[in-house]
Amino acid sequence: MSERATVLYDVPGPRARRLNLVISVIFGALLAALVWWLLALLARKNQLTAQKWAPFLEAQNWTTYLLPGLWATLQAAAVSVIIALPVGALLGIGRLADHAWVRWPAGIIVEFFRSIPVIILMLFAFQLWYFVVGTSSPFAAVVIGLVLYNGSVLAEVFRAGILAVPKGQTEAAMAIGLSRSQTITMILLPQAITTMLPAVVSQLVVVVKDTALGGILVGYVELRRSAGTSASAYRNLLPTYIVVALIYIVINLLLGYLSTYLERKLRSRHGGPRVEVVNVGVQTDLLGRQEIMVLDEPGSATVKPQGRSGYSPP
């Protein structure tokens, strides 16, 4: 990984290697100075004392605040995804329907909920739940908000996945006399689902991160909010936030690796549909607006369709 030719530069020769070494040393020194300055600042503000960090060695802190918070976060994320997947599948298939009266409403729903911030959806869901059910439920607000948004995003993933199945499959299905719905459920979906899997897993990262929005205005006690209570009890805001950030990073990196693993596995698989798994999934909707599904190698798979009507690849 250290020496390679890229589009920007060749494999370094002796002179370039010397120059790289010099830059490395200077950059390394700057980084070390930055770290030192940060540590000195933290020490000056009494943030590095044992007293501030010891609460993380206490079982009570974990069992009272952090683990229940983490559980609430994972619960909301899992329930949201389980509901959002079928919703997304329905909307995604709806957008590909032959009938305009199915296609248009599905398209409008997807576009509407994709353009609105999740917090706004959660606030609305909170009040809606109170109005309909009569009790306030932050959990329901978080789940409904996440389902509305991620259902719409997953609809686009489903749509792209189905469009990515080679056209010959549809033609063959038509030739043997399958109806449109039979073609979708028996031929296209089974092939699409495997190619979409990495994109779905990386959408999980977004869901896990977005559960934290529930702690702001609708009062769902997820990891961050629960840890905030712990921080006021132990008077260690900075260490607590660092630990919370670390927990999120570990969960999301693991999900990212899972997505990359699935993507690699799909790419090396023999047989099945020949679809190109691209690094950045840019999806164009009817308005010409584009959305990146995922951006980097941890979980960066979206499927690239092979040119069909209603969809223009980037």
Next chain:
Amino acid sequence: MNFSFLSDPQYDILGAFWMTVQLTFFSAIGAFVLGVVLAAMRVSPVPLMRGFGAGVVNIVRNIPLTVIIIMMSQVIANQLGVRLASPGPGLSTQAALDLGNFRLAVVGFVIYTSTFVCEAIRSGINTVPAGQAEAARAIGLTFSQVLRIVVLPQAIRAVVAPLGSVLIALTKNTTVASAIGVSEAALLMNTLIENEADKFTAVFLVIAAGFIVLTLPTGLVFGALAKKASVKR
């Protein structure tokens, strides 16, 4: 449906959306600059810089924006005493607090969004086939010529659409600033829903319309730009 709150002077709906626009504008500029720097590091020939860039991106991107924004206020400002605005002549204590929170939110958005800008740019550069640069070097172009004439013109085209999506995502993400009391659209909606609970559907539709008005043109403009710039390979 009752939209009477629209004419109630106690709710400054336009002002709240103006705050959303301001947050988006300043964060977008900052995130673009920082994103370019991060991308330059990630594609540089120096392994240490590449590692640092990758580390920053993978750490920041995996932290919820909510955690970053609240950290800016509670940890950076309150615990470490970093003040981005201080009261003085012409700036009352409350105004300084508001301005400080606004700036903290912008810094948080810049840090978070720059990682997405970085990845968009990096993947744009990666869409240029290595053979292009090899051919350019083979005919004797220098590094800056390769970059200027061959690589960047192709990379920029591939970057326009993803950057548009990042901008739209940023516009929606500015609602997280409500967590530290910046009076933007989401915080206003919270107040409205508390005071006018019976009209919550109307409130939702108005705020939703506001965001659609903000994000739709962005999408259309970037979509048109991307279409115009797209290169057939």
